[in-house]
Amino acid sequence: MARKPSGTRFLPRTAPVVDDGPVTVLVAAASRHGATQEIAESIGRTLTSTGVQAEVRKIDEVDDLARYEAFVIGSAVYMGSWLESARDFVEKHGDELAERPTWLFSSGPIGEPPRPEAEHAVQVDELRGKTNARDHSLFAGKLDKGRLGFGERALVLAFRAAEGDFRDWAEIEAWTREIAEALRP
Numbered sequence: 001m002a003r004k005p006s007g008t009r010f011l012p013r014t015a016p017v018v019d020d021g022p023v024t025v026l027v028a029a030a031s032r033h034g035a036t037q038e039i040a041e042s043i044g045r046t047l048t049s050t051g052v053q054a055e056v057r058k059i060d061e062v063d064d065l066a067r068y069e070a071f072v073i074g075s076a077v078y079m080g081s082w083l084e085s086a087r088d089f090v091e092k093h094g095d096e097l098a099e100r101p102t103w104l105f106s107s108g109p110i111g112e113p114p115r116p117e118a119e120h121a122v123q124v125d126e127l128r129g130k131t132n133a134r135d136h137s138l139f140a141g142k143l144d145k146g147r148l149g150f151g152e153r154a155l156v157l158a159f160r161a162a163e164g165d166f167r168d169w170a171e172i173e174a175w176t177r178e179i180a181e182a183l184r185p
């Protein structure tokens with residue numbers, strides 16, 4: 001598929017992003033059923049409440065990264081991988097992400113205790129390498145069987161996955177506060 005040229009394509013890589021003023025963080029996530037988007041919104045609210053300017057976007061709505069000084073990029077996990085839109089985003093913007101402070105998060109495991117276990121939940125080594133991310137955090141997710149498509153429901157049945165909302169908002173907030181702390185001048 002032909003890609004649109006990026007708006008930042010002709011800027012020198014060393015161009016200053018913002019001359020002064022507060023750091024603006026892009027919080028962008030890929031979500032199939034909304035649970036990960038809500039995590040992104042929560043991260044955005046926490047950043048804003050600590051004085052860090054943040055913009056929350058769906059990942060496929062973002063193309064120009066020039067005005068952001070730091071990034072929090074996340075995706076829901078399906079079959080061990082980030083969603084395609086999030087993988088494409090990292091593929092396309094990896095260099096820019098690697099040049100500025102970047103954090104990654106995944107939302108996936110379901111149940112009590114969460115399954116899959118952390119080491120089997122998602123493969124992010126390549127994504128971490130491409131973005132030079134400072135950290136990756138794996139958060140528990142939410143599964144609402146009523147909202148799944150036919151194929152997804154069959155898979156979930158096969159894996160006997162639990163249903164429910166296992167997102168740990170306190171953990172998400174604590175992680176976000178560490179980001180805010182790191183970005184403080």
Ligand SMILES: Cc1cc2nc3c(=O)[nH]c(=O)nc-3n(C[C@H](O)[C@H](O)[C@H](O)COP(=O)(O)O)c2cc1C
Binds near residue numbers: 142155
């Ligand atoms: C078909 C299917 C496959 C999934 N595969 C994984 C997986 O490999 N690893 C994981 O941690 N979570 C997995 N999950 C759980 C989802 O990542 C979790 O429900 C997530 O919170 C969904 O986020 P979303 O609402 O933003 O799409 C799977 C869920 C479904 C329905």
